[in-house]
Amino acid sequence: MAIFDYSAGAGLYPCKTVRRTSRLRYRRFDSVAEALRFAIEDMPASMLRGSVLEVEEARFNGQQMRELYEAEAYPLPRRGRQDL
Numbered sequence: 001m002a003i004f005d006y007s008a009g010a011g012l013y014p015c016k017t018v019r020r021t022s023r024l025r026y027r028r029f030d031s032v033a034e035a036l037r038f039a040i041e042d043m044p045a046s047m048l049r050g051s052v053l054e055v056e057e058a059r060f061n062g063q064q065m066r067e068l069y070e071a072e073a074y075p076l077p078r079r080g081r082q083d084l
Helices: 032-042 062-070
Strands: 010-013 027-029 052-055 058-060
Touching (some): 010 032, 027 032
Antiparallel strands (some): 010 027, 010 052
16 A cells, blocks of 8 residues: 555545434544544444545545554554454
């Protein structure tokens, strides 16, 4: 993978749920690393699939977010999850 700037600002668009019971809405993060941490560690795993991370002009889907989070270059400590 090419060098990726985890310090860039990012916007996270969680997927819409069928029942619309989720209170998760668009969130802006100071860094991509923080956005990825929230998406992978704090959001329900079922929502990652339809979510989009926007960094500058690029968009990343759930699979791409997981790859960026699992990359060796990811700068934050990982908490880990029980349901991965």
